[in-house]
Structures are given as structure tokens and as C-alpha cells.
Amino acid sequence: MIRVLIFLALTTPAFAETVVATRTIRATDVITASDVELLTVTTADAADHVDLVIGMEARVALYAGRPIRPADVGPPAIVDRNDLVPLVFQSGALTITTEGRSLGRGGVGDVIRVMNLSSRTTVTAKLSQKGIAYVSP
Structure with missing residues (x-):
């Protein structure tokens, strides 16, 4: 029984705060506070705080509802x-x-x-x- 609980604990997805786009953002657009929101979702290597992306420039197209990775943005x-x-x-x-x-x-x-x-x-x-x-x- 204990092995099953340990297995389930190790295989359940990790939920974390993730920054997602609220609208489609074109590459080269500068991201504003209204363009992003913080959601609790299953994530891998996504930005976890809105301050990391606000004021940055989108390097690629960012789609509404999808997590934003740090590599997707950079300085303007x-x-x-x-x-x-x-x-x-x-x-x-x-x-x-x-x-x-x-x-x-x-x-x-x-x-x-x-x-x-x-x-x-x-x-x-x-x-x-x-x-x-x-x-x-």
C-alpha cells in the first residue's frame, strides 16, 4: 500500500503558478500587464512570475492561454x-x-x-x- 502511494505521489503532475498570454502576441511586440495573467496549471520550464515578462519583447508568436517560456521573450x-x-x-x-x-x-x-x-x-x-x-x- 505504501509503495502505491509513493508511486502516485511521484507520478502526479506538479502544479505551479505559470504566466500565460491573455491574447495572441506577435513577435516583436512589447508585453504589457494586460497581455499576461498568472494561472495555476501543469507546466514545464515556463515563467512563474509576471514581472519576468512584462516590458520584454516577444521573440516568437505567443498564443492566448499558452504558457510563456523565458526563451520566448527578451529585452526590447x-x-x-x-x-x-x-x-x-x-x-x-x-x-x-x-x-x-x-x-x-x-x-x-x-x-x-x-x-x-x-x-x-x-x-x-x-x-x-x-x-x-x-x-x-
């Missing part, structure tokens, strides 16, 4: 594809600045491809808070 994009961005290389006391064209969208801390407009070379750069693309040595 500050640079769009084809935007002109300052492209900066720093190494010690040396700083080289030029103009670049972003080849993708990205938010703060994202690594995107940028084309150096002077040399037409494509580099990868990390975006800063002010939309500056920093190239690593």
Missing part, C-alpha cells in the same frame, strides 16, 4: 535591421569609431552582425544601452 530591440549604428573598436588606449549598418535586430547585450560602411566588412558586435555596436578584439 533598440536597433532594427538596416539601421545606421556607431561601430566602435576599443583595445587599451586605442579607440576606432566608424559608421555601420546593422544586419539584424537586437536589444541591449545582444550580439548582431554589422557591416562596416567604410570597408564593407561584416563584423559581429555587442549592443550597448545607447545603441552603440562594440566590436571585440
Whole structure:
């Protein structure tokens, strides 16, 4: 009898607070408080607090009633594809600045491809808070 109870306790689904979308949210939309709600449902690797997703940008389409995973959202994009961005290389006391064209969208801390407009070379750069693309040595 005890073995059956232990087996049932281990095989029952875990219920937890889960953040779900209240409407269909398109990719690139910024999520607001009215777009999400907290439900008690069976979940696996879903966000468990609304503060984790409010103010973030949807990376994929999010459908009403479905759990939102942390990988489905990210910081809002500050640079769009084809935007002109300052492209900066720093190494010690040396700083080289030029103009670049972003080849993708990205938010703060994202690594995107940028084309150096002077040399037409494509580099990868990390975006800063002010939309500056920093190239690593």
C-alpha cells in the first residue's frame, strides 16, 4: 500500500503558478500587464512570475492561454535591421569609431552582425544601452 502511494505521489503532475498570454502576441511586440495573467496549471520550464515578462519583447508568436517560456521573450530591440549604428573598436588606449549598418535586430547585450560602411566588412558586435555596436578584439 505504501509503495502505491509513493508511486502516485511521484507520478502526479506538479502544479505551479505559470504566466500565460491573455491574447495572441506577435513577435516583436512589447508585453504589457494586460497581455499576461498568472494561472495555476501543469507546466514545464515556463515563467512563474509576471514581472519576468512584462516590458520584454516577444521573440516568437505567443498564443492566448499558452504558457510563456523565458526563451520566448527578451529585452526590447533598440536597433532594427538596416539601421545606421556607431561601430566602435576599443583595445587599451586605442579607440576606432566608424559608421555601420546593422544586419539584424537586437536589444541591449545582444550580439548582431554589422557591416562596416567604410570597408564593407561584416563584423559581429555587442549592443550597448545607447545603441552603440562594440566590436571585440
